[in-house]
Amino acid sequence: MGFENNDKAAGYWRENLRLVLGLLTIWAVVSFGCGILLVDVLNEFHFMGFKLGFWFAQQGAMYVFVALIFVYVALVNALDKKYNVHED
Numbered sequence: 001m002g003f004e005n006n007d008k009a010a011g012y013w014r015e016n017l018r019l020v021l022g023l024l025t026i027w028a029v030v031s032f033g034c035g036i037l038l039v040d041v042l043n044e045f046h047f048m049g050f051k052l053g054f055w056f057a058q059q060g061a062m063y064v065f066v067a068l069i070f071v072y073v074a075l076v077n078a079l080d081k082k083y084n085v086h087e088d
Contacts (some may be wrong), residue, residue: 003085012083019075023068029062030056 039053
């Protein structure tokens with residue numbers, strides 16, 4: 001992967017870091033917030049026969065994590081094309 005100049009390389013990594021930090025924030029909110037902090041509030045609702053807080057702590061957070069992987073791949077592929085460093 002080669003960049004045209006150092007400014008484009010710095011811009012690419014700045015956007016990539018912003019993307020990673022945004023996705024990590026979502027990950028933290030879902031895992032810590034929904035699985036620990038808000039579990040009592042979420043347990044007032046039911047999903048697939050389980051209390052929602054319990055479901056998030058046991059299953060839901062994992063589904064979100066896997067979805068974040070696919071979101072990251074799609075967004076980085078778009079970023080690669082934007083900076084012309086994508087694979088052919």
